[in-house]
Amino acid sequence: MSVYLAFKEVWRNLGRYLLFSLVIALITILVLFIAALAGGLANANKQLIEKLDADLLVYQENVDLQVTSSRLGNQALRELRRIPGVESAGPLGFASATIVFDDSREPLDISMVGVEPGKPGDPALIEGTGLRSRRANDAVIDVSIARQTGLSLGDRFTLRTIQGTEEEYYTLMVVGITDERQYFFQPSIFMPLATWEKIKPQAAPASDQETIYNVLAVQLEQPEQAQAVVRVIAERVAGIEVTDKQTAIEALPGYSAQQSTLNTQQAFTLLIGVLVVGGFFQIQTLQKVAQIGVLKAIGSSSGSVALAVMLQIILVTIIGVGIGALGTLLLSLGLPGNIPIVFTGASVIGALALLLSIGPLGGLVSIRLALRIDPLTAIGLSS
Amino acid sequence: MKAALRTEEVTKIYGSENASVIAVDHVSLEILPGEFVALVGPSGSGKTSMLAMLAALLSPTSGKIFIGDEELGRMGEKQRARFRREKLGFTFQANNLVPYLTARENVELMLRLNGQLDKVGKARAQELLDRLGLAERLNNLPSQLSGGQQQRVAIARALVHNPEVVLADEPTAALDTERAFQVVETFANLIHEQNRAGIMVTHDLRMTRYVDKIIQMVDGKIQQVISDPAQIEAVALTGSLVSVSQPVALPDFELASNRIRFSEFAMSAA
Numbered sequence: 001m002s003v004y005l006a007f008k009e010v011w012r013n014l015g016r017y018l019l020f021s022l023v024i025a026l027i028t029i030l031v032l033f034i035a036a037l038a039g040g041l042a043n044a045n046k047q048l049i050e051k052l053d054a055d056l057l058v059y060q061e062n063v064d065l066q067v068t069s070s071r072l073g074n075q076a077l078r079e080l081r082r083i084p085g086v087e088s089a090g091p092l093g094f095a096s097a098t099i100v101f102d103d104s105r106e107p108l109d110i111s112m113v114g115v116e117p118g119k120p121g122d123p124a125l126i127e128g129t130g131l132r133s134r135r136a137n138d139a140v141i142d143v144s145i146a147r148q149t150g151l152s153l154g155d156r157f158t159l160r161t162i163q164g165t166e167e168e169y170y171t172l173m174v175v176g177i178t179d180e181r182q183y184f185f186q187p188s189i190f191m192p193l194a195t196w197e198k199i200k201p202q203a204a205p206a207s208d209q210e211t212i213y214n215v216l217a218v219q220l221e222q223p224e225q226a227q228a229v230v231r232v233i234a235e236r237v238a239g240i241e242v243t244d245k246q247t248a249i250e251a252l253p254g255y256s257a258q259q260s261t262l263n264t265q266q267a268f269t270l271l272i273g274v275l276v277v278g279g280f281f282q283i284q285t286l287q288k289v290a291q292i293g294v295l296k297a298i299g300s301s302s303g304s305v306a307l308a309v310m311l312q313i314i315l316v317t318i319i320g321v322g323i324g325a326l327g328t329l330l331l332s333l334g335l336p337g338n339i340p341i342v343f344t345g346a347s348v349i350g351a352l353a354l355l356l357s358i359g360p361l362g363g364l365v366s367i368r369l370a371l372r373i374d375p376l377t378a379i380g381l382s383s
Numbered sequence: 384m385k386a387a388l389r390t391e392e393v394t395k396i397y398g399s400e401n402a403s404v405i406a407v408d409h410v411s412l413e414i415l416p417g418e419f420v421a422l423v424g425p426s427g428s429g430k431t432s433m434l435a436m437l438a439a440l441l442s443p444t445s446g447k448i449f450i451g452d453e454e455l456g457r458m459g460e461k462q463r464a465r466f467r468r469e470k471l472g473f474t475f476q477a478n479n480l481v482p483y484l485t486a487r488e489n490v491e492l493m494l495r496l497n498g499q500l501d502k503v504g505k506a507r508a509q510e511l512l513d514r515l516g517l518a519e520r521l522n523n524l525p526s527q528l529s530g531g532q533q534q535r536v537a538i539a540r541a542l543v544h545n546p547e548v549v550l551a552d553e554p555t556a557a558l559d560t561e562r563a564f565q566v567v568e569t570f571a572n573l574i575h576e577q578n579r580a581g582i583m584v585t586h587d588l589r590m591t592r593y594v595d596k597i598i599q600m601v602d603g604k605i606q607q608v609i610s611d612p613a614q615i616e617a618v619a620l621t622g623s624l625v626s627v628s629q630p631v632a633l634p635d636f637e638l639a640s641n642r643i644r645f646s647e648f649a650m651s652a653a
């Protein structure tokens with residue numbers, strides 16, 4: 001009964017309901033794009049750290065987990081490797097540089113990451129042999145660099161950095177390609193720490209001092225024992241701070257602020273969705289008071305009339321969200337590649353679930369109204 | 384014969400203790416199967432309130448209503464809805480039909496509500512619509528039908544599920560005179576043929592031409608009941624109640640205490 005009435009009404013007023021589905025579709029597109037943007041921005045920030053083959057990260061003490069402020073030396077590394085439960089530890093040095101070409105290709109800003117070959121931080125490869133020695137002018141490039149520049153295994157390329165007041169140029173050879181690992185909105189190049197030390201931008205050209213790096217990536221024998229190991233590390237190694245990857249990611253400059261801004265935006269968009277759906281069906285139901293009165297007077301139960309309204313809301317919402325999801329798909333295919341949007345299964349499904357709930361939520365008020373309409377209105381009396 | 388509808392001292396009082404209106408005042412009446420009754424009276428006399436109580440839409444303040452063997456007062460909300468869809472048929476003054484259903488679907492809706500939309504039911508709906516001259520209009524939406532056609536669809540809907548009692552609230556209010564007569568005549572014929580009890584509230588006394596009984600209400604009470612065919616015809620012809628007391632041909636009819644031309648009230652009737 002309810003199904004029959006609900007569908008007949010939609011069918012005979014197709015234009016109106018479709019128009020409304022389109023409004024929901026637009027809200028859907030907006031919400032999905034915000035989610036994708038949040039995902040893209042998050043990736044651009046955290047991808048490298050997220051993909052690190054480490055259970056813990058070690059920073060210098062009192063730097064608020066800021067990578068660029070943190071400076072660690074050999075002492076910390078040696079001490080850490082002796083801690084029971086630590087499988088291995090690898091130093092990581094971060095800096096920025098630019099790949100330049102002698103042909104017409106655009107220079108490309110990248111994150112240069114110094115790692116110890118074979119130790120945590122040395123990335124898994126898609127192809128190539130990887131970093132061989134601690135001093136070679138080798139580099140593992142992230143696949144997006146390969147895509148953007150056309151560099152491939154065995155190619156040589158030039159990195160430009162500023163040292164002192166001079167621009168310095170270094171030539172490296174591609175010995176491996178790893179998956180996408182953005183750090184700070186830039187794709188990454190991995191190289192031996194000693195090479196990194198030599199190339200990285202600095203006030204004066206590198207001397208023969210001890211190598212200073214930024215953080216330590218630590219692999220544990222038993223990752224589930226992380227808490228205990230953290231305690232031991234804190235006791236035995238002075239001047240450091242230990243954390244897990246998630247905390248490290250949240251401490252990345254701007255990361256939390258960006259994510260909460262986008263989440264708030266998404267929440268507001270959903271709220272607007274609830275209000276729009278609510279308003280539409282409230283107006284719709286108000287216009288139908290007489291009609292619903294007649295339906296109840298001739299013997300439809302209040303429940304079945306309200307159910308019909310709910311079914312319409314659900315139908316319109318599902319169609320709207322469906323069109324919106326499809327539209328988002330088409331739009332995202334047409335977008336240029338440099339916009340940082342990433343649709344992850346989890347965030348899309350989460351957003352879609354929320355979107356599907358805005359209809360029924362917004363419709364609650366009109367359901368209440370439909371339930372309350374007195375069949376006496378059919379004969380022009382009020383109770 | 385056993386009454387299809389019977390009321391015992393039905394009273395409806397609106398409002399609170401100190402500001403109350405007695406809309407229906409101890410009304411007792413009986414309507415037999417196959418009987419078509421007009422409920423008339425000036426505006427405010429309690430017709431609509433009476434109809435609402437008979438329709439199980441409004442509870443009497445006191446008194447009892449029986450339809451068939453069932454007493455309405457004993458029913459809860461759900462039971463009343465069920466009772467309305469099974470035992471009653473309705474036509475309303477306005478907004479009668481479901482706007483997004485065709486003529487046929489509106490009639491079949493009653494069967495659907497009762498889970499009776501089978502071959503027999505569909506044939507009945509079709510036959511009724513044919514009888515009411517709507518054979519060409521089956522698939523039209525209400526917005527594509529004239530007022531008279533809409534009322535006729537409503538009449539088919541009111542009868543299609545074989546209700547015990549058919550209640551019509553001002554069925555001719557929106558129609559011109561000629562259409563109104565046609566609609567009421569067909570209505571009366573169907574009620575007689577199908578042996579239903581029919582009650583029509585109307586303020587147009589000319590529409591009483593096809594009824595078996597006129598019940599006149601004034602101030603919530605039954606003022607008079609006219610069941611003599613000659614008197615009914617006189618009322619219908621003149622369109623007024625007072626005129627029936629004038630012809631010498633009707634000596635037994637007294638209206639001395641109430642010499643009011645009903646048509647004056649009709650002008651302001653709600």
Ligand SMILES: Nc1ncnc2c1ncn2[C@@H]1O[C@H](COP(=O)(O)OP(=O)(O)O)[C@@H](O)[C@H]1O
Binds near residue numbers: 397425428
């Ligand atoms: N909901 C209500 N509250 C208070 N008084 C009402 C209500 N409905 C009707 N009345 C009063 O009851 C009386 C009968 O009204 P009604 O049944 O509508 O008569 P009719 O249909 O003959 O015009 C009138 O005096 C009217 O003002």
Ligand SMILES: [Mg+2]
Binds near residue numbers: 430432
């Ligand atoms: Mg009235």
